Amino acid sequence: MDSSAADPSTGIVRRPSVCPHDCPSTCALDVEVTGGQRIGRIHGAEDQRYTAGVVCAKVARYAERIHHPDRLTRPLLRVGPKGSGQFKPIDWNEALDRVAERFLDVERRCGAEAVWPYFYAGTMGLVMRDGIERLTHAKRYSRFFGTICVGAAWPGYAAGAGRISGVSPSEMAKSDVIVIWGTNAVATQVNLMTHATRARKERGATIVAIDIYDTETMRQADLALRLRPGADGALACAVMHVLFRDGLADRDYMARYADAPDALEAHLETRTPQWASAITGLSVAAIEEFASLVGRHKRTFFRLGYGFSRQRNGAANMHAALCVPTVSGAWAHEGGGALHSNSGCFKLDKTMIEGLDARDPSVRRLDQSRVGAVLGGDAEALKGGGPVKAMLIQNTNPLAVAPDQEKVRRGFAREDLFVCVHEQFLTDTARTADVVLPATMFLEHDDLYTGGGHQYLQFAPRAVDPPEGCRSNHEVVVALAERLGARHPGFAMSPRQLIDWTLRASGRGTLAELEAGRWLDCAPPFAQAHFLDGFAHADGKFHFRADWPATPYANDGLKGPWREMPSLPDHWPVNEAADDEHPFKLAISPARNFLNSTFTETATSRARERRPTAMMHPDDLAALGLADGDLARLGNGRGEVRLHVRAFAGVSRGLIVSEGVWPPSAFLDGRGINTLTGDDSVAPFGGAAFHDTRVWARAG
Numbered sequence: 001m002d003s004s005a006a007d008p009s010t011g012i013v014r015r016p017s018v019c020p021h022d023c024p025s026t027c028a029l030d031v032e033v034t035g036g037q038r039i040g041r042i043h044g045a046e047d048q049r050y051t052a053g054v055v056c057a058k059v060a061r062y063a064e065r066i067h068h069p070d071r072l073t074r075p076l077l078r079v080g081p082k083g084s085g086q087f088k089p090i091d092w093n094e095a096l097d098r099v100a101e102r103f104l105d106v107e108r109r110c111g112a113e114a115v116w117p118y119f120y121a122g123t124m125g126l127v128m129r130d131g132i133e134r135l136t137h138a139k140r141y142s143r144f145f146g147t148i149c150v151g152a153a154w155p156g157y158a159a160g161a162g163r164i165s166g167v168s169p170s171e172m173a174k175s176d177v178i179v180i181w182g183t184n185a186v187a188t189q190v191n192l193m194t195h196a197t198r199a200r201k202e203r204g205a206t207i208v209a210i211d212i213y214d215t216e217t218m219r220q221a222d223l224a225l226r227l228r229p230g231a232d233g234a235l236a237c238a239v240m241h242v243l244f245r246d247g248l249a250d251r252d253y254m255a256r257y258a259d260a261p262d263a264l265e266a267h268l269e270t271r272t273p274q275w276a277s278a279i280t281g282l283s284v285a286a287i288e289e290f291a292s293l294v295g296r297h298k299r300t301f302f303r304l305g306y307g308f309s310r311q312r313n314g315a316a317n318m319h320a321a322l323c324v325p326t327v328s329g330a331w332a333h334e335g336g337g338a339l340h341s342n343s344g345c346f347k348l349d350k351t352m353i354e355g356l357d358a359r360d361p362s363v364r365r366l367d368q369s370r371v372g373a374v375l376g377g378d379a380e381a382l383k384g385g386g387p388v389k390a391m392l393i394q395n396t397n398p399l400a401v402a403p404d405q406e407k408v409r410r411g412f413a414r415e416d417l418f419v420c421v422h423e424q425f426l427t428d429t430a431r432t433a434d435v436v437l438p439a440t441m442f443l444e445h446d447d448l449y450t451g452g453g454h455q456y457l458q459f460a461p462r463a464v465d466p467p468e469g470c471r472s473n474h475e476v477v478v479a480l481a482e483r484l485g486a487r488h489p490g491f492a493m494s495p496r497q498l499i500d501w502t503l504r505a506s507g508r509g510t511l512a513e514l515e516a517g518r519w520l521d522c523a524p525p526f527a528q529a530h531f532l533d534g535f536a537h538a539d540g541k542f543h544f545r546a547d548w549p550a551t552p553y554a555n556d557g558l559k560g561p562w563r564e565m566p567s568l569p570d571h572w573p574v575n576e577a578a579d580d581e582h583p584f585k586l587a588i589s590p591a592r593n594f595l596n597s598t599f600t601e602t603a604t605s606r607a608r609e610r611r612p613t614a615m616m617h618p619d620d621l622a623a624l625g626l627a628d629g630d631l632a633r634l635g636n637g638r639g640e641v642r643l644h645v646r647a648f649a650g651v652s653r654g655l656i657v658s659e660g661v662w663p664p665s666a667f668l669d670g671r672g673i674n675t676l677t678g679d680d681s682v683a684p685f686g687g688a689a690f691h692d693t694r695v696w697a698r699a700g
């Protein structure tokens, strides 16, 4: 632990940490600790350039979460029917013995692939998030294919650029235009707004926001483009049409750095602003204004978020948006180019953390987004293999966050399925478990973090001791490995040893060095970040012609209607279309005071978000005979949910936006919003289209 002296007047010590939540900002934190154990206010580190002293309110008041009276602190054994929430406390040894016995029994009777360890982004720390993979590989359990966040976005970006990296966000200080596309930064990555608004103040940069409803980010933008869900590809095409038409395309740049500029120009001839206006709902004038802005300012920074990729045509839309700075030549200029995620710039050797040297590629890999189908025995989802009979779940809450929730619920209710959930609170998923294990929070263990929205590699040492009874993910994985006879050198290492090994093997120094410096800026040199030494395809070119089957990222075999995907950027009308029976489209967007399903347990966040709500245009409400605050039912073939409506003219007619992944138990009928979302695989490699759902709505 940090040993800096306490402030004599307050007794407060400030300890360094890193935000572990599923947010691209991965903020560097200064944590107030009193009495050695009590967390106070959490601050953003002033001297880390990206965090720049700013954190979001929900993390600033983390004391409420870490010292929450409902935290799990004792292992629990189910004593009532599945999902009843009836448990009795047991001790750790009995809990671990029971889990190991059941896993070994399942393995004996059904084979190792009948066990499926399941995890995700509840913490982004590499040791605590990914260590479960070491157990998976050492035991040859069914492998986990993580798609919920990146499934559509990464293939789309990589199809163009060849790898998942981009321009450092610090370059926004040199940008003339900053385009925040498909992400509500005010709610989900506050630091991005810090840098964008600073550029506006200091050099008069113009902020453009593109989204499907009037978010707070849209309200703070100089130009806000509210388009129809799934229409981003059409907007990108029309912008590029204007760039070619008006002599604003950088032909010299494209001749050197792009694969097929002539074919693209010919293809875009018919993708006019008028054509895009009919698809996007934007005015021709707004499209022309945006295109002109981008074309006249080479220092245009495209911050491409995940939100607009969560459509059935999401990968194609991401690729199309990424083509714009290539046509304008923005990549060649400081402050210009694009950033989606910088996760590709760290190049860490994760062999020891994840047990990659024990990985057997012949073992099946199951898509997390299809957990309902997997547990329901869907042959395709099971990759032709036998049923899943046992699960260990860490860092995720599939009963709330996975699509097609009724299917997921039925799967977890199976009497022949044994589930161990290692969690901080009794989530909806934990309530269905056979054994629940209490987990530590990030301030109670050591871990290593990479950023997505920046390029800092950061170490967070344990700041306080965990409550008695809580154990870290690493401790649980190691204890189970011992009981299960799993062999790997990583099981004999502490988190600090794993981190030190990883840093050394990756050429990133040592843990002692990283701890002394707190963070390491892994930003590639300018030419590399801007792809001036070539894009990451074999020919060194940016690919306007996407070769979807050859795209390297998130590739676990082709899925969905990938054969129909456009090669050149286009509007791909593959999304769930509203029809007479389902006249509305539904999007599930992030809530400012939650992060996925995390923080739904804290009183302040819940009070600020109030209750599950469907935001609808006042005219749509009136047509349904509904008023602000009324109860409504939303439904489709997958099920129905009951929640309150809110009149909001910032949502277009025909669209419903429901913010936040509220626990199903917070809804009036106990069915959460993901009851309505589909789990069909998004092309080209899988994932879920959370913002692409058609529904009916009626008074309820």
Ligand code: SF4
Residues within 6 Å of the ligand: 019, 020, 021, 023, 024, 025, 026, 027, 055, 056, 057, 059, 060, 188, 189, 190, 191, 595
């Ligand atoms: S902005 Fe994101 S990374 Fe920063 S503290 Fe909030 S949730 Fe964590």
